Every structure is written in C-alpha cells, then in structure tokens.
Amino acid sequence: MEEIKRAIGAAAKELFNVDVQPELTRPDEKFADYSTNIALQLAKKLNQKPHDLAIQLSDKIKADSILKIDVAGPGFLNITLHDESLLKLLDQKPDRPLEANQVLVEFGDPNPFKEMHIGHLYAAITGDAIANLLASSGADVKRLSYHGDVGMHVAKWLWGKQHAGGKDNEALGHYYALGAKAFEEDEQAAKEIKDLNQKVYAQFVSIKDLYESGKAQSFEQFKSIFSELGIIYDKQYMESQASHIGMDFVRKYTGKVFEDSQGAVIYKGEKVGLHTRVFITSQGLPTYETKDLGLAELKNKDFPKATQSVIITANEQTEYFKVMLAALKEIDAPLAAKTVHIAHGFLSLSTGKMSSRTGDVHAAADLLSSVHRAVKDQYPDSKVQQETYLAAVKYTFLKHRIGGDIVFDIKESVNLEGNSGPYLQYAHARARSILSKAQPPTKSETKNWKLEPGERSLVRKLGEYPEVVDKAVKELMPHLVANYLFDLAQTFNHFYENNRVIDDPRRDVRLQLVETYATTLKNGLQLLNIPAPEQM
RNA sequence: GCCCGUGUAGCUCAGUGGAUUAGAGCGUCGCGCUUCGGACGCGAAAGUCGGGGGUUCGAAUCCCUCCACGGGUACCA
Numbered sequence: 128m129e130e131i132k133r134a135i136g137a138a139a140k141e142l143f144n145v146d147v148q149p150e151l152t153r154p155d156e157k158f159a160d161y162s163t164n165i166a167l168q169l170a171k172k173l174n175q176k177p178h179d180l181a182i183q184l185s186d187k188i189k190a191d192s193i194l195k196i197d198v199a200g201p202g203f204l205n206i207t208l209h210d211e212s213l214l215k216l217l218d219q220k221p222d223r224p225l226e227a228n229q230v231l232v233e234f235g236d237p238n239p240f241k242e243m244h245i246g247h248l249y250a251a252i253t254g255d256a257i258a259n260l261l262a263s264s265g266a267d268v269k270r271l272s273y274h275g276d277v278g279m280h281v282a283k284w285l286w287g288k289q290h291a292g293g294k295d296n297e298a299l300g301h302y303y304a305l306g307a308k309a310f311e312e313d314e315q316a317a318k319e320i321k322d323l324n325q326k327v328y329a330q331f332v333s334i335k336d337l338y339e340s341g342k343a344q345s346f347e348q349f350k351s352i353f354s355e356l357g358i359i360y361d362k363q364y365m366e367s368q369a370s371h372i373g374m375d376f377v378r379k380y381t382g383k384v385f386e387d388s389q390g391a392v393i394y395k396g397e398k399v400g401l402h403t404r405v406f407i408t409s410q411g412l413p414t415y416e417t418k419d420l421g422l423a424e425l426k427n428k429d430f431p432k433a434t435q436s437v438i439i440t441a442n443e444q445t446e447y448f449k450v451m452l453a454a455l456k457e458i459d460a461p462l463a464a465k466t467v468h469i470a471h472g473f474l475s476l477s478t479g480k481m482s483s484r485t486g487d488v489h490a491a492a493d494l495l496s497s498v499h500r501a502v503k504d505q506y507p508d509s510k511v512q513q514e515t516y517l518a519a520v521k522y523t524f525l526k527h528r529i530g531g532d533i534v535f536d537i538k539e540s541v542n543l544e545g546n547s548g549p550y551l552q553y554a555h556a557r558a559r560s561i562l563s564k565a566q567p568p569t570k571s572e573t574k575n576w577k578l579e580p581g582e583r584s585l586v587r588k589l590g591e592y593p594e595v596v597d598k599a600v601k602e603l604m605p606h607l608v609a610n611y612l613f614d615l616a617q618t619f620n621h622f623y624e625n626n627r628v629i630d631d632p633r634r635d636v637r638l639q640l641v642e643t644y645a646t647t648l649k650n651g652l653q654l655l656n657i658p659a660p661e662q663m
Numbered sequence: 664g665c666c667c668g669u670g671u672a673g674c675u676c677a678g679u680g681g682a683u684u685a686g687a688g689c690g691u692c693g694c695g696c697u698u699c700g701g702a703c704g705c706g707a708a709a710g711u712c713g714g715g716g717g718u719u720c721g722a723a724u725c726c727c728u729c730c731a732c733g734g735g736u737a738c739c740a
Contacts, residue, residue: 154682164681170720177720200682201720238740279739310739366740391738402666405738415740446667446735472668473733477675506702526688527676530668532733534675539689543702546676546688553702561699610677613687624704631699641699663702 128161128216128594130190131206135165138187143173143180151206153591156584159197159205160213166202177202210578216590217643222597226265229432232258234439235358237491238275239345240284242300243352245535246441248491249474252524252656254439255358256605257469259654261437264600269361269430273422274349276342277367278415282324283307284341285334286316299345300490321410328370328412352491356517357656364425366418373421374413376458377406384457396450404450416451423455427462435465437603442470442530469603472532474524477539494535495520501541502549514658515549516541521657522548526609546613548657551648554616556663558645561638563661565629568638576636581626585640588618592647596654605655612651619644 128151135149147165154162166181173180181202188196188204192212197205234254237243255270262268275281283306284299290309291302309316326334353360377385377392385392390409394416396402406417413421426436440448448468456463476489495516502509502516509515523540527533543549578586591611599607628637649659 152681158682162682167681167720203682236740241740275740283739307739388737393737400666402736404736408738410738412738414738418740440740441734442668443734444740447740449667470668528678531676532669536675536689539675542689544689545702547702550688550702553700557700557702564699606677610687617687620703621705623699627699629699663700 130192131161131188134188134190134193135163135184135204138184138189139165139169142183142187143169145169145172153594154203154205156587158199160208160587161206163204163206164202166198166204170202210576210583210586213578213583213586213590214576216593217586219590219593221263221593221600223265224600225261228266228434229269229430230261230266231269231271231426231430231433231436232261232439233271233273233426233437234258235353236273236275236440237345237349238280239342239349240276240281240299241303241345242298243348243491245474245476245489245491245494248352248356248494248520249524249533250439250441250471251353251356251358252521253471253529253605255356256521256525256608256655257437257439257603259656260596260600260603260605260608263596263654269433270359271362271364271426272360273364273369274366275415276365277327277370279310279320279324280307281327281338281341282320283310285323285327285337286310286320288337288341290316298490299341299348302341324412325410348492352495355495356521362429364422366422369418369421369425370413371421372424373417373419374407376420376424377413377417380458384454394450394454396453399453401450401453402446404447406454416447416454419451420455420458423459423462423466427459433465435467437467437469439469439471442472444468445470467603469529471529475532475534477534477536494537497537498540501537505541505543509663511552511658511660511663514660515552515663518548518552518652518657520548521655522551522609525605525655525657526613528606529604551612551616551652551657552659553663554619555645555648555652555659556661558619558641558648559661561628561641562645565634565638568635568642579626579633581622582633582636582640585618585622585644588615589640589643589647592651596651599654608651608654612648615644615648615651 132149132151136147139145139147149163149165151161151163166184167177169180170177178198178201181198181204185196185198185204192208194207194209199205232254235247235251237247258268258270280303284303286309287302287305291305306320310320327338381387381392385394385406391405392407393403393405396404404416405414407413452463452466498520499516502512502519506512519540523535526546540547541549543553595607595611599605626637628634628641631637652659
C-alpha cells in the first residue's frame, strides 16, 4: 500500500511537478482493490480535465504489486493488484504508532452509594475496547477509574438510609432514590441532606460506620461486575482524594483564573465562549469541577510520563468538560492539551423498564442477568453460555459508533442470526471445526498461489484488517473493528457456501485461508475483549 | 432564550466530500438446503438520507436557515 502511494506520488511529480499525498480507499470489490481520486484533486490545481489527468497518471504509475489501473467515472484510478501482492497483505500487521508512549484511559466511573446502571456498563465496555486499541498500537495503557465517594449523592443516600423506617436490606439505589426524592420534595429534608454533605466532607464520626458500610457494599458490587466483564483496572481514584488538591488549586488561582461571586468561587467560561460554572460552593465545598482539577493533577503526579489522557463519560458532561478543561488550560496548558474527552450517548432499552428496585434507572446487573438468562433459554445445552452472553452484551455496545444514543434490544443481542456477538463467535468456532477435522495443510509458498474468484474475495477482505485497526486506533473507534469483523464473517460464509475445503484439489490453499480467517477473527474479537471459544 | 448533539428503509444502525443501483442486520415475501457444525447462503419488496436554500465538476457528508427530539445552561455528578 505504501509502495502504491509512493508510485502515485512519483508519477504526479514527474508529470506535473506537484507534491501530493495520495489517499487510497477500498472501493467496491467489483471495481478494484484500491482506488484514488488524485486526478480529481489535481484537476482544479492544474486547471485541466480530471479524466485526461487520470489517463496520463494511469500510464505513468508503476509498481510491482500493480496488475492494472483503470480510469473510471469522472477520473478515478482503480488499481488492481496481482494475486501474490494481495496475499502479501495478509502478512501485514497493524501499525504501532504509540510504541513507548504511556496513555491513561479513564472510563466506566460508577459512583458508590448509587446503583451501577447500564450507562456505566456501556462506558466500561467501550472504554475497555478503546484501551485495548491503544495497547495494540504499542502504548503502555493505564486503565483508571474514578469514583464519587463524597458529594451530594452520598448525603442523599445517608439520609435515605436513616429514614428507611427499619427497612435496611434494600439494594443501595433504593436509599439513594429515597433521599433524592425527599431532597426535591421536602425543604426540611433538603436542609438535613445539605448538613449531612458537610459532615461527609468533614468525615464526622457520627456517620462514619454507615458511610463506610455503604461504600464497601458499593465496591463489592463494582468488583463483581468488572470481574464478570473481564475488565482490570490499574488504579482507582476517589473524589475524596482529589478534593483537597482541587481546592488548593482553586484557592491558589482565585483572582487570576477563578473569581468570587455571591459567596461561591466560579470560573467565567464566557471569556472563552463557554458558560460560568461554580467550582467552590457558598458552603465552601468543592464541586465536581474542582475535584476533577484535583484528579487531573493526581494523575499527572502518578503518571508524569503519560503523553495522552483519555476520559470517557456520558455526553451530558460534554459542556461541563469544556469548561473544566478551559480552566485547567489557564493553570497548566500542557496538561490540558494532552487530555481528550470522549462522550458516549444515552443508552436505553427497547423493552423499557426492567426493574423498579433502583428507582428510575436500569441496573447494570439486571441487564447482564437478563441477557444471560436469554442465552440459557435459547441454548440450554451450550457449554459456553458465559462466553456467549458476554459477546452478546459487548458486541451490541461496540458495534455502534461512539457518540449517538443507542437502544439495547435484548432479543436482538442474543439473536444468533445476524449482526451479533454470538454470530461472530459461531463463525469462529465453525472455522476452527473445519481445521480440527482436516489434516494440517502442506505449507506452500503463498506467492505461487493463483487465486480463484471466491478465494480472492476472502483474501481481499482479510487483507483489510490492519488498515481497519489502524483507523480504529487513530480515531479511537472500536465500532470500525466490530463492523469489519461482521463483514469478514459474511465474506467467509459466502466463500464457504460455494467452495469445498476438505476433499478438494485446492485443499491446502483453502485450509490456509480458513486458518488465517479464524485467527483474524479471533484477534479482532480479542481487541474488543470478546471471547472466541473453539467450540460452541 | 443561548450553547452542544442527534435526525439515513417498518425497526436497530453503518456510511460524514466522490462515482455506475445510498449499505447491513432484524422484520416481511420468495428460493436453495439438513452442509466441511443451517447459529448458512441467494433473491425480492422497502429510502424525497428531517424540510428548504446555497457552495462544488461532484453533497447523506460542507455552509446558511427552519422543524423535531435529547443534553447542558451557578452552587448535582
């Protein structure tokens, strides 16, 4: 691919004395292997007809891997490779542009004292996949989580627990919901909750036992869910840690970056086209923004060599993050510059509410168990129900582009026909089954293979893998990998339908293709942290 | 009000400047077929790419405007 780009560049230089950065795209298979619109781009610059330029270029571009170049449409160059060159692409590995870089990825931050909900689940799975992508490109990735163990939600939970009327065996979210409701509807309760919040920050002994038990219970829950998902964090941060550092920051820069207003300390975002936010309340307590400044500094101290810090949250925090980062920029510009905020959309269930025990949110644990049950019902004899259900959940999240709202349909997620995680797992297991039945192929020199049409389609698709991963890494978009794997599986199924493998004269060639296919599928699923069992 | 995001087949979503028919899965209708694991393959119907205007050789993709929905908008996170 680089060879072709160079050849195009050289031809353009020689013919028109211009320097170009040609882009190669993958056109529809029936046109060619690669395509470039370089002639169309040059047309304006050189003030000539694009079609004429394309013809001149097609005669001039020379590279060993190119079989032929066609001029098509208004001036596209469609490039077809020799079979052996196409096969060579199978040996290519994704780039490792982040080799020797340390990258921090913070994601999935559920708050203690509240139920971990499906939004956290989505963020955790997406964040984990992004971390995997970064790691695959050579980075030393640190997975971080951050938890709100202080703040109003804690006070609401404490109040709820104290006013539960003896019912103290409910799920965590129940008490939070009780407190949150009282806060809205009852002025007296609201006042009491605010007082409790003061006590939380000041670590009052009177609430210590209750506080600690709630916190411990929360983290047990998180631990069990993350372990179920196979997500391992390198470090957990608490808001209570970040809060002091943040307060010091804000106090130090009040008058310069921040200003006093109505008893609170604020940042005037209007000066950079944003809006004003409170950093320290009139009660003298830090808000989320101040704690986040503290967190940024904490991370910076722990990982001073990190070249990038990625934070994944729900998009309701998008505007908030802009303001926080604008303030950070005034305090520590380099630190702000390496921070990237990625926002995901809102997650809803096609079936509506599943549980009332948590008030108005969908508990992460409920979704997991619903999908698990659906898999058990559908495949009672399967030995890999655990793997299948994880694939169903994860793939449903990961096949969507990050940013938009998504609707989770449990039935569709476990529907093993169609674009689902289990479909891909089955595709993998089926390929492995063929390989295990056949004697290993006699390895032949791949460059001597002459491909038949069905084989060529499969090889062409397989060769796209490194390009897809490179793009997914560059744009931090795991869905590119997910969608590619589905395409690949479909291409293989089509091939498999029309071409025998075992008991065929072309057995050796085809077995090697099946092997490459199965491995590619497995590697791709691994990037998404989705298991690929050998049998199902 | 202002700021940000979203709007693509009945449903769920890819595609975000490029081409001859705008793609996929599910659903619907039809065909192959019990195979090297059918958790399969093939085909059909189905779309004014939210509306309107503009830029461009070329727009679902860029710009303007309007509409709908979601989020944010000073002491929640």
